Amino acid sequence: MENERENERENERENESGIQKNDTIIEGMDIVRTFRMGEVQVRALRGVSVKIRRGEFVAIMGPSGSGKTTLLNQLGILDTPNSGKVVIDGTDTSALSEKEKGKFRLHNLGYVFQDYALLPELNAAENVYLSLMMQGKSKVEYESAAAEILTAVGLGDRLAQLPSKMSGGQQQRVSIARALAHSPIILFADEPCANLDSETSKEVLDLFKKFNTEYGQTIVMVTHEEWHAAYTDRVIKLKDGMLE
Amino acid sequence: MLEKAKVSFFLAGRSITRGNKGITIFTIFVLTLIFVQLVLFSSMLAGVTLKFNELMVDYQTGNVVIEPEEEQRYIEDASALQKKIESLPRVLGTTARLKTSGNFRYKEKEIGGTVYGIDPMDESFVTAIEDAIISGEFLSRPDRGEIILGREVSGGFGALMESRSLGGVEVGDTVELTIEGKTREFRVKGIYTTRYFMADASAYINRADLEEMLGVEGQDLAQEIAVRTTAGTDEYETRMALLSLGVRENIRTWHEFAGILRLIENTLGLIRNIMNAIGLLIAFVIIFVVIYVNIVNKKRQIGVQKAIGIEQNVIVASFVLQAMLYAGTGVILGYCFMRFGLAPYTVAHPVEIPLGTMSLKLDDAEAINRAVLLFLASIVGSVIPAYKLAQKDLLELIWDK
Numbered sequence: 001m002e003n004e005r006e007n008e009r010e011n012e013r014e015n016e017s018g019i020q021k022n023d024t025i026i027e028g029m030d031i032v033r034t035f036r037m038g039e040v041q042v043r044a045l046r047g048v049s050v051k052i053r054r055g056e057f058v059a060i061m062g063p064s065g066s067g068k069t070t071l072l073n074q075l076g077i078l079d080t081p082n083s084g085k086v087v088i089d090g091t092d093t094s095a096l097s098e099k100e101k102g103k104f105r106l107h108n109l110g111y112v113f114q115d116y117a118l119l120p121e122l123n124a125a126e127n128v129y130l131s132l133m134m135q136g137k138s139k140v141e142y143e144s145a146a147a148e149i150l151t152a153v154g155l156g157d158r159l160a161q162l163p164s165k166m167s168g169g170q171q172q173r174v175s176i177a178r179a180l181a182h183s184p185i186i187l188f189a190d191e192p193c194a195n196l197d198s199e200t201s202k203e204v205l206d207l208f209k210k211f212n213t214e215y216g217q218t219i220v221m222v223t224h225e226e227w228h229a230a231y232t233d234r235v236i237k238l239k240d241g242m243l244e
Numbered sequence: 245m246l247e248k249a250k251v252s253f254f255l256a257g258r259s260i261t262r263g264n265k266g267i268t269i270f271t272i273f274v275l276t277l278i279f280v281q282l283v284l285f286s287s288m289l290a291g292v293t294l295k296f297n298e299l300m301v302d303y304q305t306g307n308v309v310i311e312p313e314e315e316q317r318y319i320e321d322a323s324a325l326q327k328k329i330e331s332l333p334r335v336l337g338t339t340a341r342l343k344t345s346g347n348f349r350y351k352e353k354e355i356g357g358t359v360y361g362i363d364p365m366d367e368s369f370v371t372a373i374e375d376a377i378i379s380g381e382f383l384s385r386p387d388r389g390e391i392i393l394g395r396e397v398s399g400g401f402g403a404l405m406e407s408r409s410l411g412g413v414e415v416g417d418t419v420e421l422t423i424e425g426k427t428r429e430f431r432v433k434g435i436y437t438t439r440y441f442m443a444d445a446s447a448y449i450n451r452a453d454l455e456e457m458l459g460v461e462g463q464d465l466a467q468e469i470a471v472r473t474t475a476g477t478d479e480y481e482t483r484m485a486l487l488s489l490g491v492r493e494n495i496r497t498w499h500e501f502a503g504i505l506r507l508i509e510n511t512l513g514l515i516r517n518i519m520n521a522i523g524l525l526i527a528f529v530i531i532f533v534v535i536y537v538n539i540v541n542k543k544r545q546i547g548v549q550k551a552i553g554i555e556q557n558v559i560v561a562s563f564v565l566q567a568m569l570y571a572g573t574g575v576i577l578g579y580c581f582m583r584f585g586l587a588p589y590t591v592a593h594p595v596e597i598p599l600g601t602m603s604l605k606l607d608d609a610e611a612i613n614r615a616v617l618l619f620l621a622s623i624v625g626s627v628i629p630a631y632k633l634a635q636k637d638l639l640e641l642i643w644d645k
Contacts, residue, residue: 113548126254
């Protein structure tokens with residue numbers, strides 16, 4: 001009964017945004033990831049299979065050490081699984097070379113890290129348009145795109161500001177603008193609110209929600225805060241490297 | 245390709261302009277010093293060589309030296325040959341000398357040395373020995389039984405090899421000179437120093453005195469004729485002109501005459517090359533360390549750049565460009581310091597060295613050579629650490645695992 005109501009609500013949202021969520025944009029198949037820590041083998045993921053649909057806002061949750069970030073890294077092709085594969089928008093990423101993966105990330109994926117990970121020597125606009133420069137866009141194109149997206153995240157008046165002169169919330173918004181500037185097909189966020197207070201966290205999540213509902217942006221977010229789940233369409237729960 | 249270069253330049257530029265100013269200034273300062281060190285020794289060597297050459301021409305050989313034909317001990321009809329040579333338009337003067345080795349004795353001390361028999365008037369047209377007198381006077385034509393001693397023979401006056409000198413002969417003293425078994429007393433008329441130890445280890449007497457001691461008086465013989473030409477005359481052209489005059493004697497330019505100088509020059513050149521190699525190695529290590537420290541501090545940033553799709557070679561190139569810019573700035577500052585600072589300063593205030601005074605002579609070709617080498621060292625010194633780190637696993641860079 002609860003699930004039916006949830007599906008209905010989802011369908012209503014789909015109709016509002018005009019985005020059809022019935023096609024799979026990421027499919028992780030039987031992902032196994034093992035790390036060696038000294039003499040010990042740590043099995044961070046033990047055969048996880050997930051499907052995420054286009055336009056979905058998905059949270060990956062679970063206790064500490066459950067493999068949330070490891071799963072995000074596999075889905076976001078920041079890491080390579082020991083076995084299993086990840087297919088993004090029809091592309092089998094296991095068949096890509098490191099260079100091809102880099103190119104794929106540059107054109108198709110966006111990332112928001114826990115500690116913002118901005119380049120301190122670049123100002124807000126430069127941090128945002130770096131990947132657009134790399135894509136070969138013209139100066140006019142990348143500068144206007146950076147200004148537009150920074151305005152959309154509420155930082156239109158801080159284009160030339162260096163990260164060191166910004167608050168944590170502002171830095172995270174620049175980080176979100178950077179991740180979205182090249183219109184990625186998926187946005188990956190690894191505990192984006194971990195370093196922020198509740199008020200700022202709410203602002204960041206509101207931004208995610210805005211891009212998800214208004215532009216149909218697919219978002220995969222790792223979080224350990226239960227109240228964040230309310231912003232998402234679906235929660236993937238992990239425990240001890242397996243789906244719960 | 246172009247967009248990649250653009251991103252590399254962009255990252256390098258921002259890193260320099262907005263990065264740690266202290267590190268940038270320190271790196272450029274060190275590279276400036278390395279460049280100065282690399283060109284300084286070459287400039288010193290060039291300065292010393294120039295000084296050597298000047299001393300050689302001014303006090304010993306003139307521009308060209310004519311020696312007896314092979315297997316002949318003397319040049320015959322020396323004054324006729326002198327007149328012939330002096331007829332050449334670019335010849336300022338000639339001096340016919342007798343030259344032999346002799347033993348000087350003063351009190352208990354006895355040393356060997358070269359003795360020149362000269363015509364004082366002719367000699368002053370060719371060499372500057374007359375101007376090098378530091379005590380007493382130079383010889384004049386009618387003088388007999390008088391001698392001019394170099395300070396390495398007389399001793400005193402700051403002689404470099406005091407222990408091998410006569411131990412402090414002064415003007416007016418009498419020394420005994422023995423040549424080919426004949427001993428004669430000479431009154432010291434003057435003491436000279438050219439500050440060039442080889443020229444200062446000789447003595448000059450009137451040619452007539454030496455002819456007498458050698459038993460060749462009145463025969464118009466010479467063992468060498470030194471020729472002085474106008475400034476800027478090419479020595480090889482002079483030789484050709486002399487040959488066309490029908491001079492059959494052995495003609496040597498001062499370059500050929502200065503065999504020992506070339507030996508010293510080559511030895512110094514070898515030392516210079518060793519010092520250059522060490523300087524470059526130091527440059528390489530410093531650039532390596534600076535870039536490595538810089539890069540280790542930016543490990544996470546490199547990881548983030550890789551994560552958002554910046555290619556590895558673009559990241560490496562941004563660090564290499566930084567190193568090249570540091571090296572370029574260091575070279576320019578170092579060159580300006582040498583060209584407009586140190587070299588002109590030493591020309592205005594020559595440095596005292598045992599051989600005399602010396603000024604630095606900066607050779608542009610050498611400076612370009614050192615600049616290129618420093619550039620190459622900076623490229624290699626930055627490529628290795630940048631490549632090694634940028635090649636690491638993305639997550640390892642981001643999470644520093």
